[in-house]
Amino acid sequence: MAGRTEKKKRDSAATRESIVAAATVEFAALGFAGARVDVIADRAKANKRMIYAYFGDKEGLYREVLRQLFTRALELEAAALAPAVDLRHKAEDIIRRYFWFLADNPEFVRLVGWEVLSEEKRALPVLLETAGAGLEALFDVVRQGIAAGILRPDVDPAQVAHAVNVLCLGFFQQQSLLETLWHRELSSRAAREQFLDNLVTFVFDGVTRGA
Numbered sequence: 001m002a003g004r005t006e007k008k009k010r011d012s013a014a015t016r017e018s019i020v021a022a023a024t025v026e027f028a029a030l031g032f033a034g035a036r037v038d039v040i041a042d043r044a045k046a047n048k049r050m051i052y053a054y055f056g057d058k059e060g061l062y063r064e065v066l067r068q069l070f071t072r073a074l075e076l077e078a079a080a081l082a083p084a085v086d087l088r089h090k091a092e093d094i095i096r097r098y099f100w101f102l103a104d105n106p107e108f109v110r111l112v113g114w115e116v117l118s119e120e121k122r123a124l125p126v127l128l129e130t131a132g133a134g135l136e137a138l139f140d141v142v143r144q145g146i147a148a149g150i151l152r153p154d155v156d157p158a159q160v161a162h163a164v165n166v167l168c169l170g171f172f173q174q175q176s177l178l179e180t181l182w183h184r185e186l187s188s189r190a191a192r193e194q195f196l197d198n199l200v201t202f203v204f205d206g207v208t209r210g211a
Contacts, residue, residue: 018044028107031114066126069108087145109172
């Protein structure tokens with residue numbers, strides 16, 4: 001009996017994961033309005049009724065997709081905060097980890113784009129639920145840098161975090177346009193490393209004391 005119960009739990013967890021994975025692809029491609037529950041169920045090879053059983057409705061599933069992606073992104077920031085590393089390297093590590101997270105998760109980039117265009121702002125409750133710890137960690141690095149005299153005293157931690165977010169997201173959201181305008185390939189590791197190096201230099205030249 002215990003064995004069957006455990007197997008049922010594993011099957012249930014696997015089904016949930018399959019549904020979330022399929023939904024991530026569908027929502028990223030078409031946004032919340034364009035995505036169809038029937039298509040998600042087919043992609044996940046799951047019974048449509050299971051979506052409603054696990055997530056309540058389409059919006060509940062959408063929020064779960066966002067919650068998992070946001071949580072993974074914010075965990076990168078927390079992982080970067082090793083106590084033995086100096087403040088400059090902590091902040092730089094956060095930026096670099098986030099940039100490569102976006103490179104490896106194009107669905108996240110597209111979902112953020114859909115949310116920016118949406119008037120409903122369905123991501124807001126998820127952001128309020130998940131963002132606190134990760135963003136606070138980044139803010140703390142900036143605050144510590146100000147207190148230590150490394151960063152300018154007039155630097156606003158929230159605005160620094162926002163600027164980094166916009167620069168990183170903007171690179172991927174506008175990549176095809178930039179490739180056309182600049183006649184340059186930007187999808188290779190080398191091209192992205194070059195952009196990231198310039199981004200880090202740009203950010204720290206702007207916030208470092210005496211810059």
